[in-house]
Amino acid sequence: MATTYAYKVRDKQGALVEGTLDAESEALVANRLREMGYALISIDAQADSALKKDIKIPGFGGKVKLKDISIFSRQFATMINSGLSLLRALHILSDQTENAALQQVIHAVAADIESGDSLSDAIAKHPKVFDRLYVAMVRAGESGGVLDSVLMQLAETIEKQVELRAKIKSAMTYPIAVLMLVIMILSGMLIFVVPMFEAMYSELGGTLPLPTRLLLQASNLVTSYLIFIIIGAGIGMFVFKKWIATDSGRANFDKMQLKAPVFGGLVHKTAITRFARTMESLLRAGVPILEALEITQETVGNHVMEIAVADIQHRVKQGESMAAPMSDHAIFPTMVTQMLAVGEETGAVDTMLDRVAAFYEAEVEATVNALTSLLEPLLIVVLGGTVGGMVIALYMPMFNIVNLIE
Structure with missing residues (x-):
């Protein structure tokens, strides 16, 4: 069962970033944060982890709106249809996304995919951002080899x-x-x-x-x-x-x-x-x-x-x-x-x-x-x-x- 870990890190500019992350162990959290380009300061397990099933970003106004998901899906579909790999598309989207909470989630999804997860499994770890409808359609798109079409359909549905x-x-x-x-x-x-x-x-x-x-x-x-x-x-x-x-x-x-x-x-x-x-x-x-x-x-x-x-x-x-x-x-x-x-x-x-x-x-x-x-x-x-x-x-x-x- 995943545990929620509170972390303190510094980004590439030296700014302090705090938040929480779900993972099976502290080592996985550390690896994921390093892959995201952060310098570790501290990682602590939280007792109430069962109640927290998504990334929290204190101080960033961590709400992801439906409109943000729609824009993300449409841009993601366009990039995949153009021949970009999942990881490259996610990194580009992460850099250009204005919503800080969604940016953190995209970072985490990219890190999970690099660790061997499928896209559907990676986004399923963030149910407050990607609901069951989204996850199920992405999984179906992966199985049928039509992920770009499904993502475009998702964008239209959310719109x-x-x-x-x-x-x-x-x-x-x-x-x-x-x-x-x-x-x-x-x-x-x-x-x-x-x-x-x-x-x-x-x-x-x-x-x-x-x-x-x-x-x-x-x-x-x-x-x-x-x-x-x-x-x-x-x-x-x-x-x-x-x-x-x-x-x-x-x-x-x-x-x-x-x-x-x-x-x-x-x-x-x-x-x-x-x-x-x-x-x-x-x-x-x-x-x-x-x-x-x-x-x-x-x-x-x-x-x-x-x-x-x-x-x-x-x-x-x-x-x-x-x-x-x-x-x-x-x-x-x-x-x-x-x-x-x-x-x-x-x-x-x-x-x-x-x-x-x-x-x-x-x-x-x-x-x-x-x-x-x-x-x-x-x-x-x-x-x-x-x-x-x-x-x-x-x-x-x-x-x-x-x-x-x-």
């Missing part, structure tokens, strides 16, 4: 994932921003503006209109218990994050997302897109169908879909087609089931899945555009109505100021 995420994010950003603005305006008025009017009205005496009284009571509640409200909100967010981290919590939350009145359709179409695109990519690369279903189950991102894919895999293992068990799960629309059935009959499952993915990618884009068109005016009305309602409630006594003075 579509990035584009899909960007579309969903664009649909969510505006309403969240407006909601936060409403909360900030409400809080500011209740904490700072309303108490000023309350002091003025208390001097005038008389009976205030009901909307004004309710607004003043809300202001008193917020100002009196502000610290408890903030603490309660923090506890609520913490409990929610812990809840969705559990299997039952995530299952229930994913079901609620699918049934959400406005965004449920978008969540559903996104899940179908991920399923179809992942399966299409794996099958086109030559990954066996059972392994493809297993990997898709892990990467599809929705618990309801995961259960459905697990059932499909189980029944395919027993000799059934994919379309038959798929029709038993409501999350798969009839069109998807029928197209897959035709694909199985004609031996073109990957082609049909590609068409399904393309159709639902277009559906996601149309849904995002429709939601944006619907939500923008609606949220403006909500924002204006909220602020306007508070202003009217504050100034209602002014309309009857003479009666209040009397």
Whole structure:
């Protein structure tokens, strides 16, 4: 079992570099670091190595984005197709990669290949950067002698994932921003503006209109218990994050997302897109169908879909087609089931899945555009109505100021 070792080294310029590396022994870590061109200072085994399965680079902002992986895959494919060896291509990519975390991973992958590992085995040691989908497709590309084609296909698949995420994010950003603005305006008025009017009205005496009284009571509640409200909100967010981290919590939350009145359709179409695109990519690369279903189950991102894919895999293992068990799960629309059935009959499952993915990618884009068109005016009305309602409630006594003075 691999152990995680914390190391301190100096690079060729003499700068201190610290990080962690997984290996079977301290000697292997030392050899790998020397091969990467570092001068060793210290290497220490970490007790919690089982929890750390990838390279950590403190001080370098060690996150590798999907876009970085996409660019790496496309450039790697181009170099291999041009006749460069794996190692030479990796060294070039390492030198020109701007992301420090990815650069370290590429260094480690190159060192593993020099030690005798295959490319798929080398990248499999970095699951936080290269997921099972990536590793399985690379392994299939190595077996079939079409690594450059598979890497280019991976780049295209990842680019579509990035584009899909960007579309969903664009649909969510505006309403969240407006909601936060409403909360900030409400809080500011209740904490700072309303108490000023309350002091003025208390001097005038008389009976205030009901909307004004309710607004003043809300202001008193917020100002009196502000610290408890903030603490309660923090506890609520913490409990929610812990809840969705559990299997039952995530299952229930994913079901609620699918049934959400406005965004449920978008969540559903996104899940179908991920399923179809992942399966299409794996099958086109030559990954066996059972392994493809297993990997898709892990990467599809929705618990309801995961259960459905697990059932499909189980029944395919027993000799059934994919379309038959798929029709038993409501999350798969009839069109998807029928197209897959035709694909199985004609031996073109990957082609049909590609068409399904393309159709639902277009559906996601149309849904995002429709939601944006619907939500923008609606949220403006909500924002204006909220602020306007508070202003009217504050100034209602002014309309009857003479009666209040009397």
